[in-house]
Amino acid sequence: xxxxxxxxxxxxxxxxxxxxxxxxxxxxxxxxxxxxxxxxxxxxxxxxxxxxxxxxxxxxxxxxxxxxxxxxxxxxxxxxxxxxxxxxxxxxxxxxxxxxxxxxxxxxxxxxxxxxxxxxxxxxxxxxxxxxxxxxxxxxxxxxxxxxxxxx
Numbered sequence: 001x002x003x004x005x006x007x008x009x010x011x012x013x014x015x016x017x018x019x020x021x022x023x024x025x026x027x028x029x030x031x032x033x034x035x036x037x038x039x040x041x042x043x044x045x046x047x048x049x050x051x052x053x054x055x056x057x058x059x060x061x062x063x064x065x066x067x068x069x070x071x072x073x074x075x076x077x078x079x080x081x082x083x084x085x086x087x088x089x090x091x092x093x094x095x096x097x098x099x100x101x102x103x104x105x106x107x108x109x110x111x112x113x114x115x116x117x118x119x120x121x122x123x124x125x126x127x128x129x130x131x132x133x134x135x136x137x138x139x140x141x142x143x144x145x146x147x148x149x150x151x152x
Contacts (some may be wrong), residue, residue, distance in 0.1 A: 008035035009044065022051050026063035034067050041070040 010016065012035055013085035027035040038047055047066070054062045073080040106148060 005029060008032040009039075012036065013044070022048055026051070026060060037070040037074055038063070038066050042066060042072050048126065 006017040007021055007024035007028055008027040008029055008031060008069055010021060011029060012096055013030060023035070026037075042050075050062065050066070076083045079086070095149060
């Protein structure tokens with residue numbers, strides 16, 4: 001490769017990029033931040049070792065995963081990817097809780113033969129907890145914030 005087409009790794013280390021550079025396919029010169037993130041977390045030597053040990057057809061996915069993990073770790077040094085996963089898991093739990101409440105309310109209304117939709121009070125806000133409009137609460141809105149699934 002010529003000096004104008006050095007990969008991001010070779011640019012970072014200010015060296016010539018050899019034709020068989022192991023970093024070139026995964027760290028193009030137009031995205032130097034990608035290599036900088038991965039290098040900061042894993043180090044160039046470790047990245048090279050991982051690339052050499054990974055089968056050729058899996059290398060691109062491996063480098064994408066390393067970049068994603070490194071970026072998350074830099075943005076959130078304490079939790080990294082686990083923080084995002086935990087947040088998404090909490091959102092799923094909340095959505096499942098709201099779905100269960102809605103299903104319970106439908107079952108309750110069907111059991112009491114509510115024939116008219118006009119008899120129901122509309123829910124004014126998406127963010128308010130879903131409670132039974134007729135005064136019953138089935139306790140389905142309780143989401144334990146200390147139920148950290150990733151500690152099991």
